[in-house]
Amino acid sequence: MSEPVPQSDRARDLHARLKEFMRERVEPAQARIQEWDASHERRWQVPPVIEELKRDARGAGLWNLFLPDATHGAGLSNLEYAPLAETMGRVLFAPEVFNCSAPDTGNMEVLHLFGTAAQQERWLAPLLEGRIRSGFAMTEPDVASSDATNVAMRLRREGDEYVLDGRKWWTTGAADPRCAVLIVMGVSEPEADRHHRQSMLLVPMDAPGLRVVRPLKVFGYDDAPNGHVELAFDGVRVPASNLIGDAGSGFAIAQARLGPGRIHHCMRLVGLAQRALEAMVQRAGTREAFGRPLGGHGMAQEAIARSRCEIDQARLLTLHAAAELDRQGNRGARDLIGMIKIVAPEMACRVIDRAIQLHGGAGLSQDHFLAHAYAAARALRLADGPDEVHLAALARSMLKQARDHD
Ligand SMILES: Cc1cc2nc3c(=O)[nH]c(=O)nc-3n(C[C@H](O)[C@H](O)[C@H](O)COP(=O)(O)OP(=O)(O)OC[C@H]3O[C@@H](n4cnc5c(N)ncnc54)[C@H](O)[C@@H]3O)c2cc1C
Known part of the structure; x- marks a missing residue:
């Protein structure tokens, strides 16, 4: 698929290498992680494959891609990072492999922006290295x-x-x-x-x-x-x-932390929904019911077509919000960040739900990624602020802009 927004050569190169790493290393590791997860004794320990993948991703230069600061991170803008985060979002454990997972990313940003030199040495340095x-x-x-x-x-x-x-x-x-x-x-x-x-x-x-x-x-x-x-x-x-920071600055720091964090969640959700759509298309082409492939039934076609439309809408809004965050910072991009935080989790829930439906009972089972993906997407209608809070803030901002304009 062509890029909806032209990217820099550097971002394009990193994305190509990230996609290859996902295909060659992360996707094949899913079965090992699932097997580990199924063991009651080991599941609260870290699967060794995660640390192996982290070591190799770091060696390949695919590390701390989220951090706009070029000394500590990759130095990518939010717009450049968006397609990379989307690709990582396809697999729930993948962001950690590239040291790009919540809540560490937000915490690293806070320590980077507001931490003292001693706090940075003690906590930021090992976080950036993925040691803690x-x-x-x-x-x-x-x-x-x-x-x-x-x-x-x-x-x-x-x-x-x-x-x-x-x-x-x-x-x-x-x-x-x-x-x-x-x-x-x-x-x-x-x-x-x-x-x-x-x-x-x-x-x-x-x-x-x-x-x-x-x-x-x-x-x-x-x-x-x-x-x-x-x-x-x-x-x-x-x-x-x-x-x-200073005593009493917690609320302001929380606002600064949640801006990029929220948009990163949305970028990853676009990737997760995209993967669900691909699974839907695959299933619709290979399974038959009532004398024809599922994809030959109008209702399955509608599920597929609507999902494509909604994912592309959300992707474009995410990119718009990312570009605005780069241009105007957290405050200036607040409405767009709120908008995508409202749109992306709902979109992902709808698309994954349709994919589950098209997979029949299998879609709800542990044999597919879809049930866990749904749980993760649904949680994001609450985590980092429930939908209603973002809707209320957006409406208030629009009403205020209208008042100021008069
Ligand atoms: C998987 C997951 C991971 C999380 N991770 C973290 C984490 O790492 N750290 C952390 O601190 N928190 C975390 N959270 C918590 C999350 O941020 C909170 O659950 C969320 O902010 C809502 O707070 P609450 O649960 O107290 O709900 P409440 O504040 O009690 O709100 C309940 C409901 O009231 C309604 N409501 C609230 N305000 C309005 C309004 N203005 N207008 C209309 N309706 C409204 C909404 O429907 C809302 O869902 C996580 C949550 C989940 C599910």
Whole structure:
């Protein structure tokens, strides 16, 4: 397929090499990962094939492709990165192979932009090398966390330390044995206005008083060994030097972190939906029902054609948002990032659902990637902000623009 937006030679070359690596190395590894996942004893350990693939991807120069900074990352613009992320998104575990997976990417961006030299040396350097992993703990079970100003965990200052008590949940990646650090968002300045109460703190996973309570499941998928977990903080103490940025800047840092992170999720979802469509086409051409191939039935044709239209629409909107993010930064591109965060997960859910339907019972089984893909896409209608929050923010922004225009 031709490029919907012309890319630079460098991005084109990286993409060609990435596609080859996916075809030659990542796709064949899926069976080994699935076999590992099926073993109850080993599934919370890291499959050795992941570390092998990481080593080889790094050796091939396919590493930290998400980071626009050329010293630490590949130096690609968001527009250049979009097709690469789409290709990685085809296989759920693939982004990690290229050190481009959430939540590490967002955490690396935060440390890169706001971390002190000491924080960067201790945490950013090993993250960039893929030696450790990390989590981002904002959501809490007891408050509506889609409104980040509700986040209630207290970060109490005592001398040169902060003391943390409370619960977090849905912290992605914190069950991974390689997860060494969390970025925790909580209230350090309770007297300040609602956008300046929160701060972000680096909390080592081995801090006394920090405990994984349980892994959570999305429709039965626990995404081992990374997991999405509930965490208990009982009198956890960290040095005050673990604060990221200024006290009270947590809300602003969260906004900066979520801009590129959201758009990366959408790029990957376009890839996942594209793979589902390809599976649909393949199935429709090879299986017969009622005297003709499935693809000969009008309703199957409609499912295929609609899916193609919707994927291409979402891809173009993603590229538009990426270009705007490059041009205007997070703030200027806020509406478009919100729009694609509304559009891409819904689109992916619809397309994957149609692909499941066309595969019959097989589509729901562990023999296909589709059921897990659906769970992942459905979760993204909530993670990084539920649809309704983005819809409300978009509408408010349009109403404000209209008012300002008058
Ligand atoms: C797989 C997965 C991974 C995740 N990973 C992380 C992670 O790594 N770190 C982290 O901190 N969090 C993570 N989350 C949590 C996620 O970001 C939250 O679930 C999400 O922000 C919603 O917060 P909540 O669950 O508290 O829902 P609530 O805030 O209670 O909202 C519930 C519902 O209320 C409705 N609603 C809310 N606001 C509005 C509005 N303005 N208008 C209309 N309706 C509204 C929406 O339908 C919303 O879904 C993850 C979630 C999932 C499912």
